[in-house]
Amino acid sequence: MGWDRNQMAARAAQEIQEGFYVNLGIGIPTLVANYVSPNVHATFHSENGMLGVGPFPYDDGVDADLINAGKQTVSELPTSSYFSSSESFAMIRGGHIDLAILGAMEVDEKGDLANWMIPGKMVKGIGGAMDLVAGVKRVVIVMDHMTKNGQPKLLRKCTLPITGAGVVNRVITNLCVLDITASGFYLVELAPDVNVDEIANATDAIIHEKTVQEN
Amino acid sequence: MNTNSSKVFADARSALDGVLFDGMSIMAGGFGACGIADLCIQEIYKKEIRNLTVISNNCGGEFTDRPGKGFGLWILLNKKRISHAICSYIGTNKTFERQHLNKEINLELSAQGTLAERIRAGGAGIAGFYTQTGVGTITSEGKEIRKFDGQSYVLETGLTADLAIVKAWKGDTEGNLVYRKTAQNFNPMMATAGRITVAEVEYIVGPGELNPDCIHTPGIYVQRLFEGRADKIIEQRTVRQRDSG
Numbered sequence: 001m002g003w004d005r006n007q008m009a010a011r012a013a014q015e016i017q018e019g020f021y022v023n024l025g026i027g028i029p030t031l032v033a034n035y036v037s038p039n040v041h042a043t044f045h046s047e048n049g050m051l052g053v054g055p056f057p058y059d060d061g062v063d064a065d066l067i068n069a070g071k072q073t074v075s076e077l078p079t080s081s082y083f084s085s086s087e088s089f090a091m092i093r094g095g096h097i098d099l100a101i102l103g104a105m106e107v108d109e110k111g112d113l114a115n116w117m118i119p120g121k122m123v124k125g126i127g128g129a130m131d132l133v134a135g136v137k138r139v140v141i142v143m144d145h146m147t148k149n150g151q152p153k154l155l156r157k158c159t160l161p162i163t164g165a166g167v168v169n170r171v172i173t174n175l176c177v178l179d180i181t182a183s184g185f186y187l188v189e190l191a192p193d194v195n196v197d198e199i200a201n202a203t204d205a206i207i208h209e210k211t212v213q214e215n
Numbered sequence: 216m217n218t219n220s221s222k223v224f225a226d227a228r229s230a231l232d233g234v235l236f237d238g239m240s241i242m243a244g245g246f247g248a249c250g251i252a253d254l255c256i257q258e259i260y261k262k263e264i265r266n267l268t269v270i271s272n273n274c275g276g277e278f279t280d281r282p283g284k285g286f287g288l289w290i291l292l293n294k295k296r297i298s299h300a301i302c303s304y305i306g307t308n309k310t311f312e313r314q315h316l317n318k319e320i321n322l323e324l325s326a327q328g329t330l331a332e333r334i335r336a337g338g339a340g341i342a343g344f345y346t347q348t349g350v351g352t353i354t355s356e357g358k359e360i361r362k363f364d365g366q367s368y369v370l371e372t373g374l375t376a377d378l379a380i381v382k383a384w385k386g387d388t389e390g391n392l393v394y395r396k397t398a399q400n401f402n403p404m405m406a407t408a409g410r411i412t413v414a415e416v417e418y419i420v421g422p423g424e425l426n427p428d429c430i431h432t433p434g435i436y437v438q439r440l441f442e443g444r445a446d447k448i449i450e451q452r453t454v455r456q457r458d459s460g
Contacts, residue, residue, distance in 0.1 A: 047328070047396070048397050048400050049399050054447060055455055056453045056454050057454055058456075058457060059454045064249065064398075064449045065250070065384075065395045065397060065398040066397055067397055067450075068397075070247075071248070072451040073449060082394075082399055084401070084403040085272070085328075085331035085400050085401045086332055086335040089327075089328025089332060090328075093332075093346060093347070112351075123312055123316065124304070124305055124355070125303055125304035125306060126304065126325070126326045127300065127303055128303075128328060130327075130328075130329070130348050130349050130352065130354065131327060131328030131329065131348045134346075134347040134349070149398065161352065161353050162351065162352050165351030190263060190349065
C-alpha cells in the first residue's frame, strides 16, 4: 500500500520538466535523478559548486575532489561546470534554479517547512536548505507522511523551528501528492490502494479535495 | 629575481610561522572533507593555540566507521580549542553537536549561501547585504528586516578573519591559484577575506605555467603558499556498476 522510497522518487521525477535546472536534497530526493525520463533534458545543480552533476562514478573513477552536496562521490558530464560556493548560491538566491526537491521533518498548510533541528535534541545544521527554499522558483518536498513513531508530519502549523515561511509548493509522501494552496493542503493524487480517509487520519490539518483557486 | 618568490614557503610549519595566536579567528576552506587545507589544520593543532573562532562550512567531521576519530577542524574541536564557530552544517559531527547542545561552544549557525556571501562581502569591503534567506526563521531574530518591492529581506554582515587557510590544486610563485572540481567551494571567497591568507597547494608551478584566463584566485589575495599533498578523504564512496552486457 502506498509508495516506497523509490516509487516516491519516481513520482517526484515527474516534476522535472524539459530544460529545468534542478537541485536535489539529501536522502530520497537524491534518488530522483535515477527516474528522470530520458526524453527530458534536465541539469542537476549541487550547491557545493557544480552544475551538470553526473551519476555515481565507476569504481575506478572515484575522485575525492568530486562530490555532491550529500558528500557522495559523483561524476562529471561533458557539459559540467564548477564554481565557488558564493557563485552557487547566487544561482539559488537569484532565482535561476527552477526546482528544488528536498526532504523535511514537518510541512504545514501555509507552506512553512521545518527540516534542520529539534531544539535541545538534534541539530543537523542549516546547510543550503534555507537559501534553496527562499530562492528557488518551485519547492517540492518528498517525505514520509508520518514519523517513524506514527506522528503526523503534515500539520496546521509547524512545531519545529522553520527553514522558511510559505515556501513549499507541493508535497509528495508515501501516501499521496498534495499542493499547498491559499486554502491549505489540496489533494492532487493518491498512491495506489490509499483512500482519502487514510490521508485525513494521517494528517493534522484539513485536506481539501477540490482546489479553491484556479491553477 | 622574481620579487614575489618570497610568498613561497617550504611547508605548513614555515608558512604559518608567526601568524598563529590564542583567540584568533581562522577561516578554513572546504565542504565536508573536500577541499580542506588539512596540513594547515594539523599545524594549527600542533601549535596548541586555543580560544579560536573558526569560520567554515563544516567543523570537520567524524569517521562513521571509526568512533572517536575525525578529520579537518574536528581535531581542534575534539581538544576544545574552538570557543566560537560560524558554520552552516553539523551533520554527523557528534562532537560538534554535543558541544553545541551542552553550550561548551558558541555556535553561530548560518545558512550556507548566507555564510558564503558574508565571506565574499567581507573580502570585497562590503559591510552588509540584504537577503531573503532566513526571513521568518530564528536565524533572522534580532536582525534588521527591510522591505524591497514588498518582499522582506534580512540584513547580514560581512565577515573577515585574522587568517584564512585555503586549499588549491595549483598555484604559481605569484600566489595565483587554481582549484580542482568541487574542491573549490568556499576557498576562493575565504582567500579574499583573510588578513593573511595561506594557500596549501598540491603543485607549485613556475611563472607562465598557469593560463591567466583560467585563474580562480589572483595572487593579490594570497600572502603565503606552500606545496603539500595530504591524503584526501572520501566521506561517502558511492559507485555504480558497469553493465555486464
